Amino acid sequence: xxxxxxxFVIPQLLRLPIPEYGVALTAFVIFEAxxxxxxxxxxxxxxxxxxxxxxASIGLTKAQAMLWVVLPQALRNMVPSxxxxxxxxxxxxxxxxxxxxxxxxxxxxIVNNREIRPFELYLFIAVVxxxxxxxxSRLARRFETRPQGA
Numbered sequence: 001x002x003x004x005x006x007x008f009v010i011p012q013l014l015r016l017p018i019p020e021y022g023v024a025l026t027a028f029v030i031f032e033a034x035x036x037x038x039x040x041x042x043x044x045x046x047x048x049x050x051x052x053x054x055x056a057s058i059g060l061t062k063a064q065a066m067l068w069v070v071l072p073q074a075l076r077n078m079v080p081s082x083x084x085x086x087x088x089x090x091x092x093x094x095x096x097x098x099x100x101x102x103x104x105x106x107x108x109x110i111v112n113n114r115e116i117r118p119f120e121l122y123l124f125i126a127v128v129x130x131x132x133x134x135x136x137s138r139l140a141r142r143f144e145t146r147p148q149g150a
Contacts, residue, residue, distance in 0.1 A: 003027040007099045020101035028089065028096075035085050043078035044070060076144070083140035087133045094129075104128065 006027040011018050018026075047070045055065035097106035108121040115121075 002031045003095055003099060006030075020096065020099050023099060024093075024096035024101050028092070032085070032089055036082070039078055039081045039085060040074075043074035043081075046077045047073045079140050079143045083136055087136050090132055090136075091129060 003024060006023050007020075010023060010026065051069055051073065052065055055069040056062075060068065093103055094105040096103055097109065100106070102110070104125055108125050112118050112121050
């Protein structure tokens with residue numbers, strides 16, 4: 001719905017036509033920013049307060065403590081949620097086809113209109129989406145199980 005409404009609202013507000021890519025990008029940025037922001041906030045808050053206090057006790061500034069103490073630990077906590085959200089975002093890009101943006105799904109629709117072979121085309125798309133999501137989850141699992149010092 002966000003993409004659909006952006007397709008109609010933004011050109012009216014700006015009084016100029018916007019290409020499908022711009023509308024889809026804007027909609028995804030607005031929609032996903034809240035999710036990614038919440039994941040980062042929760043990851044930073046998941047670091048024990050004692051870690052911040054320990055960093056301050058050895059003379060690190062707040063910025064240094066965030067960079068060298070908090071963020072490395074928070075990132076480890078954020079990885080599963082970030083990867084899950086990126087997979088969701090990748091799959092959601094297929095929704096941009098409703099406004100005419102030619103992505104993988106729209107390309108399959110175009111080819112299907114010409115070749116009329118929906119089973120093979122949509123099976124291929126399913127395999128591509130599955131391969132991407134599976135490889136991303138495997139990569140995330142590798143980051144999760146990596147030792148702290150590595």
